Amino acid sequence: MNNFEEYCTKFVQSVGNKEGAVSPAVINSASFAYDTPEIAEGIFDGSVKKPLYARMGNPTTAKLESIMADMDGGVAAVATSSGMGATTLACMSLLASGDEIISIGGLFGGTYALFSETLTRFGIKTRFFDVDDFKEIEEAINDNTKIIFLESVGNPNMKLPDIKRIAKIANDAGVILIIDNTITPLSISPLKLGADISVYSTTKIISGNASALGGCAVFRAVNDGEDKLKSPRYEFLAKFIKGAGKMALFANAKKRALRDFGMSANANASYQTMLGLETLPLRLSRITHSVEVVASTLSENGLNINHPCLKTHPHHNRYINDFKNGCGTLFTIDMGSKQRAFEFLNNTKLATLTANIGDNRTLALHMASTIYRDFDEETRKFLGITDGLIRISIGLENPQDIIDDFIQAHK
Numbered sequence: 343m344n345n346f347e348e349y350c351t352k353f354v355q356s357v358g359n360k361e362g363a364v365s366p367a368v369i370n371s372a373s374f375a376y377d378t379p380e381i382a383e384g385i386f387d388g389s390v391k392k393p394l395y396a397r398m399g400n401p402t403t404a405k406l407e408s409i410m411a412d413m414d415g416g417v418a419a420v421a422t423s424s425g426m427g428a429t430t431l432a433c434m435s436l437l438a439s440g441d442e443i444i445s446i447g448g449l450f451g452g453t454y455a456l457f458s459e460t461l462t463r464f465g466i467k468t469r470f471f472d473v474d475d476f477k478e479i480e481e482a483i484n485d486n487t488k489i490i491f492l493e494s495v496g497n498p499n500m501k502l503p504d505i506k507r508i509a510k511i512a513n514d515a516g517v518i519l520i521i522d523n524t525i526t527p528l529s530i531s532p533l534k535l536g537a538d539i540s541v542y543s544t545t546k547i548i549s550g551n552a553s554a555l556g557g558c559a560v561f562r563a564v565n566d567g568e569d570k571l572k573s574p575r576y577e578f579l580a581k582f583i584k585g586a587g588k589m590a591l592f593a594n595a596k597k598r599a600l601r602d603f604g605m606s607a608n609a610n611a612s613y614q615t616m617l618g619l620e621t622l623p624l625r626l627s628r629i630t631h632s633v634e635v636v637a638s639t640l641s642e643n644g645l646n647i648n649h650p651c652l653k654t655h656p657h658h659n660r661y662i663n664d665f666k667n668g669c670g671t672l673f674t675i676d677m678g679s680k681q682r683a684f685e686f687l688n689n690t691k692l693a694t695l696t697a698n699i700g701d702n703r704t705l706a707l708h709m710a711s712t713i714y715r716d717f718d719e720e721t722r723k724f725l726g727i728t729d730g731l732i733r734i735s736i737g738l739e740n741p742q743d744i745i746d747d748f749i750q751a752h753k
């Protein structure tokens with residue numbers, strides 16, 4: 343069903359070393375010594391490629407970053423302490439007071455809170471749109487718009503965006519498009535579809551084992567000739583384009599966000615993330631298949647399932663045409679009421695109840711009483727959070743075992 347084969351080769355070959363220790367070295371040092379003052383000067387002016395200080399980079403993390411950059415066809419990547427760290431890094435490197443964000447689809451609770459509350463305290467305004475509000479999105483773009491932000495799959499509303507169409511809107515308007523691709527690594531390649539930056543929470547399916555919090559932002563290369571990044575809208579990038587050329591978006595993120603906000607990844611987390619990354623293609627191809635089997639069988643058995651593999655889903659055609667390798671590990675069940683949802687969660691023997699997603703194990707959580715408990719009625723409605731909504735993230739178990747367990751839990 344999928345074409346993850348190239349990644350199977352790529353990941354194991356690039357994570358493991360061909361000489362000496364096969365497993366990547368974990369360099370646990372906060373600071374790095376410089377041989378001579380001349381080398382120190384070179385490291386600080388960028389002409390010598392050696393570690394400067396762990397907030398700005400670490401050799402173990404650098405290995406993860408180069409694999410992630412290659413995975414998405416980017417020019418470089420910055421690994422961060424969490425997925426929210428990656429989103430914050432990408433956004434804060436581009437924003438100033440008075441700027442605006444256009445946020446489409448989704449939206450992960452932390453990102454929603456960042457945009458709707460935290461950034462407003464710094465004079466940054468976000469306007470939120472549904473994935474198919476194309477006309478409203480186009481009309482909302484103005485001179486202050488610096489970012490269009492999109493999630494590859496609505497979590498937990500399971501809506502799928504028309505990524506190419508939104509990328510065209512962003513590119514025609516000369517605005518940077520950031521895609522949160524946490525749920526669909528490998529299945530969707532944001533930079534190849536026209537985005538400028540992809541961001542990930544590696545905590546989820548990329549690690550898969552709940553052992554390490556982490557994130558990563560991958561940046562596209564700046565074009566030699568014409569490029570929307572060279573317009574007055576992004577005047578602040580000019581000095582980075584002059585100094586770092588193709589790497590300007592990355593250099594800008596390091597200097598204007600990583601250095602000053604310090605959401606840096608640590609070596610242990612980067613190591614654990616690489617161990618997960620090695621088997622990502624295998625796990626993801628199994629799980630995306632299981633998701634379809636479990637979602638459709640449960641739906642046939644009368645459970646109220648939301649997943650675009652179902653013919654009744656409004657984005658079923660988009661799923662078939664644009665999401666040929668699935669749309670990640672999630673689906674939702676609407677149990678109709680909080681009480682029914684709690685009964686189901688108390689009855690399931692297989693699902694682990696946790697706020698995480700993309701784990702090797704099947705996970706479940708009631709949405710309204712947990713992640714979305716602080717959100718008002720109107721926002722919950724916009725985000726598709728009903729009283730009986732349970733989010734499921736399918737794991738590596740035998741799908742038939744999950745089906746049997748969920749059917750008995752539903753009784």
Ligand SMILES: *Cc1c(COP(=O)(O)O)cnc(C)c1O
Binds near residue numbers: 450452522542544556
């Ligand atoms: C979990 C998640 C994040 C945040 O990641 P953390 O590693 O928890 O900070 C961002 N976006 C999406 C879609 C997520 O699922």
